[in-house]
Amino acid sequence: MNVIIEWTYKTPKGATTVLRSEEMPAAQALLLAEDMEKTGRVKSLCCMDRQDTSWSLKELKAYLTEIASEPHNIAVYFDGGFDRGTRQAGLGCAIYYEQNGKPYRLRKNAFSTELKSNNEAEYAALYLGLVELELLNVHRLPVRFIGDSQVVINQLSGEWPAMEKELASWADKIDVKLAQLAIQPEYQLISRKDNAETDRLATQALNGIDITSTSEIVKDS
Template sequence: MKVLIEWTYRSPKGTETVFKSEEMPAAQALLIANDLEKTGRAKQLVFIDQFDSSWTVKELKGYLKGIEMEPHNIIVYFDGGFNWESKAAGLGCVIYYDQNGKSYRLRKNAAVDGLTSNNEAEYAALHLCLQELEFLGIQRLPVQIIGDSRVVINHLSEEWPVIEQDLYSWADKIEAKMKSLGLQPQYELVSRKANGEADRLAAQALAGIEIIATSEMV
């Protein structure tokens, strides 16, 4: 989770003003807040997360301690590919997360039938990612979701309305899964090049190459 620090600075003569930091990882913010408190000039110090919720130092320390043993700092990349001739779809999923002081990367792909377009394949790829988050036991956490599908990202971030019935069904299914897991998604649209890892997994699935692997990041 990323937060910004907000605090009131009081000068030796009693003049006060409010400062806000840039967003940073919660653990880093706690270290900086500790240094600020040592000056004796920082008053009413709070942390504000991406959803405008406020946290005290004690609350943020408790939160970090509580999630240390569980997967957290979740970043999801998804991509779907569709072969118009064979009507086959390939799904790619990459999940980065931290757990027990270490960082991990999960990669998975899948080949599926029964879809009718590339947009459906993109939605199906994101749904695959949510299934993997559920298998990891991830609940009630912020999740950064990154993809190169303008349709999926703009639909789910409510930038565009969902008109097509088949895509509406996928959007509804994904939002229901998000709600059941208590996830707090943040969507980011990137270029296909920036989504290369998930794109390769989708292409490999279409080529009949199945991949599922979790590795520690060093």
């Protein structure tokens, strides 16, 4: 979860002003806020998330403690590919998250013969990511869904209407699953170049190569 710190600063002579930070991860915000309070010049302070919910430092600390052993700071990349000649589809998703202080990546793909278009494949790929989130026991958390499909991203974010029956059905199915998991979605459109990992997973599914893996991300020293 990302938050903004909002605080009232008070000078030694009693003048006050309200200041706001840039958005940052909640753990970083907690460290900074606690250090700011040590100065003795903070009259009041709270943190605001993207849903404009206000968090006290006590609440934020409790939240971070609660989710430490669960997957959090989650980003789901997705992509779907559709072969018009064979009427077959490949789905791919890559989920990046943190758990117990370590970063992980989950990769999953799937093959389908039940879809009718590339847009349907894109929706199905995002739904595949949701199924994996449920298996990870992700609940009541903000999650970023990232893909290169303008149709899916704009329809799910409410920018475009879902006019086609099949796509509207997928959008409804995704909204139901999000509500069941109490996930707060954020949708981000990226270029196909920046979505190469899940494009490759979708292509591998079309070629009969099944991928299911979870690994810790080891950063270069």
